[in-house]
Structures are given as structure tokens and as C-alpha cells.
Amino acid sequence: MAVNLPLPLAENLKPVAGVELGWAEAGVRKANRKDVLVVRVAQGSTVAGVFTRNRFCAAPVQVCREHLAAGKGIRAIVVNTGNANAGTGEPGLANARATCDALAAQLGIAPEQVLPFSTGVILEPLPVDRITAALPAAIANAKPDNWLAAAESIMTTDTQPKAASRTVQIGGKTVTLSGISKGAGMIRPNMATMLGFVATDATVSQDVLQALVSYAADHSFNSITIDGDTSTNDSFVLIASGKAGAPAIERAEGADFEALRAALTDLSQELAQMIVRDGEGATKLMTIQVEGGKDVAECRLIAYAVAHSPLVKTAFYASDPNLGRILAAVGYAGVDDLDVERVNLWLDDVLVARDGGRNPEYREEDGQRVMKQAEITVRIALGRGDAAATVWTCDLSHDYVSINADYRS
């Protein structure tokens, strides 16, 4: 079940000049499903990424870091689902490199110009032969208007493909951004989401692109959580092909930079929220806004404590305004000098707790009314500063347990 997540329509997804996408059915884990994606990137594009901070980062993430550092210019991306190639040691690294080698040979580029990505079960050997055997088919059907099929080809427990586009004016030219994302469980990104790819035909220098991808990740994928489990494979990649003919953006300032950053952040937030809306078993989308903090870090600490509390998440699932559970999570979040007598709590427009205690005017039926909605904003004011942070999450339902008790079967 997904929360207000309409199916993306192919005609709403805009091609990005210089970027072609092709898929194949490799049978990595299951037959007859799109499970390999190849993205071809025009020569002269810049590519930047952010990756998981999980110490058990997957083999492909390690290879991505190496290949980006090599600086030869990225020309292709290859993604497989069904197997994360994580917790696989040296053989896993060899398999990730073998995938790059095979794609590079077929495209006539260097292996260091390929970025590999994997998502799926951890701790199992990657069936690299099945993946490389499927590459010719993916290359053959690569085309610029394949964004919807590309989104489908990276799904695992997702119930729907996730894709969106934006346009923005840069120096009188229309610049396009299109992106896809996937993920529904093991979602508490720390640097990036499970997998997110955004391409634009803007012209952006490498260091500015890195600044853009970090900023967008922090304000989107790095502000969502489903189950608090930071994946071994989180990756968010931004491609700039330069094919729009717009002025080059070579400094992280100015109107063009800010326009592109705003469009990218907006697109990334939509893609990130799609992941939460499709969270495993999700029936509600909760926006946790913490304000009045001393710094952003403490606001995020409290927002995540609330977002991760199984008791809070099950109360939302039940539409039960058992809102003391939210205060309990605020209290144990780890802000040791928090003065609870200054804390206010709203559920949408309903003031539930004032000065750390129950608001005398609060009526249970008002809380009940908000709790029944599919989308709810929890606003927590700390009364100790000007900082704020927002985290998006979903509820914890019976279906979450069913999905994760059955995932491999």
C-alpha cells in the first residue's frame, strides 16, 4: 500500500539530452522481471555522487568511489536488483569490477568510466555471469525517453516505480532534470538513499556538481527514514550532460547556481518522499518538523527519535492519538539539557501539549480527527533557539512485518 503515490506517467518524464537508458531481464534472483539497467552518458558530461556511510558498504559502492576518483570521465552506469553484492568480501569486489569490464568492452570505453550499483539481498554471491549476459540487450534498447522503464528496472520491494522531472531557466535556456529512485525498506539514508539517479542537461563543473548533489541529498534523501536501517548500498548520483547549451555553472553561487540548486532540491525531495510514501507497509506519511532548537543537529536528533519510535509509528497506524509516546521520544532523543517545560507539540493545527504538559484546551476528538488523515504533520517547538529540521517517515503496520518476514521467499 502506498500513501498518495500516483503512478508516474511516461509522458510527464522528460528526456535529458546526452542520457540514454536501457533495461534487460537478467534473472538475477527471479525470472521475467526487469532487473538490469544501463545508463549511457554523453562524452564531456560531469558526474558526482554521495554514498552510504555504512561501514559494511557494498562492493559496488567501493568501486564507484574508485572510479569517480580516477577522473577519466564517467560514460556509463550499470545497476542490478535482486542482489546487493554486500558482505561479499574480495569476491564481491572482483564481481563488481567484472561487471564494469564487460560493459566497458561492449561500449568501447575504459572500465574506470563505468559506475556499478547493486541492490537486493546482502551476503549472497553476485551471479555476475547472468548480469554480463544481459548487457547487450540493455545497450540495444537504450534511449532517451526510457525513464519510466528505468525506474521499473531498479525496483525491489517497491510497489511502484519512482520518477519525476523538472525544468528550469538558466541563462535563457530551458534546462531539464529527470530522476529516478527506489527503496521501501532498509531506509534511513546517511548521505544518500538506497538508489537515486538524477540527470540534467545543464553544464556544471565537477566541484559544483559535487556541492549540488551533497546539498540536495541533505535536504531530501538524508531527511527520510522508514525503519532506521541504513543500507549498505545507498547511492545518489547526479549527471550533468551539458547538452542544453545553457551557460556553464562553475561556481557555487549566483542566480544560475541557485536556480539549478532549487530545482534539483525540489526534484530530490519529491523522489525521496516517493520512497517514504511507498515505505514497506506504509499507510500514513508523517512530516516531523522540529523547530526552536539551538542547532540543526539537535532538531534532527529529536525528529529522528520520533520518526523511529515503534510506539509512535504503531499509534499512527492505529489512528490512535496516544500522543504521550511522542513526548517520550522527544525526552529520550539525547538532548541532555532540554527543558521540557518549554516544549509545545502540534498535530497539524491542533495544539496537543503546551509547556511540556497536556494543553488544557486539547480535546481527544481533535487529535483523533488529524490522526485519521493519510498525511500528518507533527510539529515540535523546543523554545530554545532558531534552528529547525524536517524528517519524513511512515507508520509501522502489520504489512511491514509481513513484508520483511517474507522478503527472501
Added chain:
Amino acid sequence: MAVNLPLPLAENLKPVAGVELGWAEAGVRKANRKDVLVVRVAQGSTVAGVFTRNRFCAAPVQVCREHLAAGKGIRAIVVNTGNANAGTGEPGLANARATCDALAAQLGIAPEQVLPFSTGVILEPLPVDRITAALPAAIANAKPDNWLAAAESIMTTDTQPKAASRTVQIGGKTVTLSGISKGAGMIRPNMATMLGFVATDATVSQDVLQALVSYAADHSFNSITIDGDTSTNDSFVLIASGKAGAPAIERAEGADFEALRAALTDLSQELAQMIVRDGEGATKLMTIQVEGGKDVAECRLIAYAVAHSPLVKTAFYASDPNLGRILAAVGYAGVDDLDVERVNLWLDDVLVARDGGRNPEYREEDGQRVMKQAEITVRIALGRGDAAATVWTCDLSHDYVSINADYRS
């Protein structure tokens, strides 16, 4: 459903000279259930406690700290279930004090000689009149052999009462320890459990008693988690009546101190594990042992990351050896310089991962065999030092969701 948790038998619970327990049905939240407990403590006893570090600590916890600091000698304890008296601001404090005043008046002691405790729903006004009205009945039936009824009277979502006893020889005298605990959800104690009370007839000075209660809490209640939610009301209290006639223990060293500490820690671990065995919806008890760490703190960080991961907990519920989820949790626990290539993972006696990757000799059927057990040890060796830590937890089942979606109804 509880995991290997036999009903305690009244005849196995030993009276502690100087301590009498009595219960009543006050109808705090529901009619016809034991929901008030009064414990009378002989004059000259020492009493020490540790309490929640949740910033939204409940009104009774604040009053307990005040009354212990007053140093007048604690003579009575009063507990109610059905309402936590937390998130209740100044009226909550007044209600906690009113409860102490009423009990003190009836027992002819000072209000500062009473410790109040509450457990139940947060953010709702305490029905103090119903509690004070029930005190005479509780006082009237107070007697030394009432430990089982006392355990029953502090239950909330617990499916079974939790109580146990120990004896130990101190200076040729038999010293008895008996204790009770409660809790099944909102369990991730930080200083102490939801509610735990242990009494002994040993003679122990106040500062040694404080050292004992802290040590025992750290090695028992502070090493369990069910859902990661640190309660607003966690309290663990130790009473020493001195009625056994054993030599006084006035220094935190020596054979007598160590014998008492060992018996107390053993009893506290049994009471704490009872809480996990009765965890909301629990079908499995998992012991998470992390060893080979640089310090205990990092071992605990990793053990709790594994114990809190919803993906790990649902895999255990399903008896699915999807063990990469454990490595993912180790990797995101926050030990930034962890060398994953030195990490080994066992499930009971089965070596699943060696040097950070899948053990080549590991067979899925071996993992499956262990996963089907009701009690499972997860052992994680970090290979970077000599420190170790153990955390006990349970799985995440459909029933956890059902219980917490229905708790208030």
C-alpha cells in the same frame, strides 16, 4: 506470547524480613484488576534507586528523587498502573505529592518517607482520588509473603507477573533477596527498567546500596531492549532491611560485598530477562554478544544497533537466516573506524560471516536450524580489542503491532 517464561510460583518467592506488600483494586483505568501496590519497609532500612534519563521524566520520578535526597529514611512505596503521570506538568507533581501525603498520613510517617511510582498511559491526568481511596485496602492486606500478588499488581501489557528470589550466605547468615519487575513495551531502559523492585534483609549502608543498585542495573535492566523506546517512568529500587542479622556491609569491597553483589546481579538479570521474554509480541529471545571491541561503549553501540533493527527483528520472527541484515546494522552502528574485514559473525555455534564476508563453509540449512529455536545467541567479534558487552532483546512480530495499535482501547 512469552518466550520460555514459566509462571512464578508463590512458594518459590521468599519473604524478606522487614518488607510487607499489599495490593488493591483502585480502578485507575479499568475495573476489577489489581492496580495499586503498597510496600511497607521497616524502620532503619536503607533504600536506593536509579531512574530514567528521559528528559520527560514522570512526576513520580521527580518526587522519588526529592524524597530520596531528603534523607529521612524511606518507609513506604506506592505504585499505580493504568496511568504514568508523565507529561502532566505541575498538576502531575501535585498529584504525586498528594498520593504520598495520603499514604504517609495513614501510616503515621512523613510524606518524604514515601516513594511514589506510576506506569501506564502518558499525557493523561492521574485520577488521584481513586488511588488514595484504595490505600486503606492495600495497607490492610500487606504481608511479607505477598510477592506474587505484588508482581501481578504492577502489570500493564505484561502477560505474566515477573518475580524471583535468591539467597546468599553473608557472615554465616542466610540473606534473602526477592524482587519483582514489570514491562513489555516502551522498553529500552537508560538507568533502569520500567519498574523493578528488589528487597533484601542484608544490612547495607546507603552509599554501598547505591553502588549496588547502579551496578546491578547496568548489568541487567540497562542491557535489555524491546523497542528502543526509553520510558518516562523507568525506576529500579533496592531495599535493604537489615533484618537477617548478617554483618553490615559498609564498603564497596570484600567478600561479603561481592557475594551480595553477585546474588543481586544474578537476580536482576533474571528479572530483566523476564521482561524481554514477555516483550510485546515476542516469540524469540535473542542474546546479542559483541566482543573484541576497543571499549564497552562501542560494543554496546553495535549490540543495540543490531537489537533495534526492525529488519533483524522481523527476520528472527520469520526464522529467516537473512543474516546480511545483521552485518548492515553492525556497519551503521556508528563505529566510524571499524575495519569490517576483521568482523566475524556467529549464530549460536554456526560461523556465518568470516573476515567481513560470507564464510565459504556456511550452509543455509545450518543458519535455518538455529533461527528456528526460541532462544538464539548472536555473537559478533570485532577483532580490535578485548572489550565485550551483552544485550538481550526479542523479535518484532505482527502481535507487537496489534498490541501497540490497541493499547489504549
